[in-house]
Amino acid sequence: MSFIIMKNIHKIYKKNGQRELHVLKGINLTIEKGKTIAIIGSSGAGKSTLLHILGTIDQPTEGELFYNQQNVFSYDNKKLASFRNKNIGFVFQFHHLLPEFSALENIMMPILINRKSLPEAKEKALQLLDDVGLSSRENHKPGELSGGEQQRVAIARALSNNPELLLADEPTGNLDSNTSNKIFQVLNTINKEYSVTMIVVTHNHVLGESTDFCLKMVDGRLE
Ligand SMILES: Nc1ncnc2c1ncn2[C@@H]1O[C@H](COP(=O)(O)OP(=O)(O)OP(=O)(O)O)[C@@H](O)[C@H]1O
Ligand SMILES: [Mg+2]
16 A cells, blocks of 8 residues: 555646646656655756645645545545644745744644643654754754754754654755755654655755655656
């Protein structure tokens, strides 16, 4: 039984009075549990659009998405939000950490939203900070962290509710190669330690080659 199946996914953006934009043109994809997948492709190819649909934060114009044989876009909004919160962690192209809160608090937030107790959230967040090598930065706010450190906090936050799937959109986008390598090591360790399935959009070929599969997006299709 496959973990994720995408069937004939299309995404068409349509703005009033403008020509429609056919971004995804029939994506078919099967992903087994615990695998790591890199998605590469030029700017505007539709990588983020695909990731957002996989993360159920955007709807396809056509096609179906199955998680463990469940057709998730047939869920109502409430059920879909709860499914997403329990199963999927998202690292965005731009990290979206909350600037007023410390690294520790940023990681605790989704756990508290998931109605866990304060001590439980703190214990988990401290463990995750340690996993990403940032134990000594728990009280720093995002503005007091380097770009690579902010990204590692974003990864820890995405893992806070023990998701089965981690989606990361160019997690090393603006970082130098040394820092990028550190982040790849963190992702690899997390994949092994927690058997989290990972789908990572990247421009970095080193990461592309270290994953189980590397898929290329060209003109709205996967090669
Ligand atoms: N909400 C939207 N409405 C209309 N067009 C959109 C919308 N979001 C994205 N697009 C268009 O869809 C195309 C694909 O965008 P997407 O963000 O998926 O690209 P990408 O492959 O992630 O690019 P990058 O590498 O630059 O992040 C782009 O041409 C973009 O302009
Ligand atoms: Mg993108």
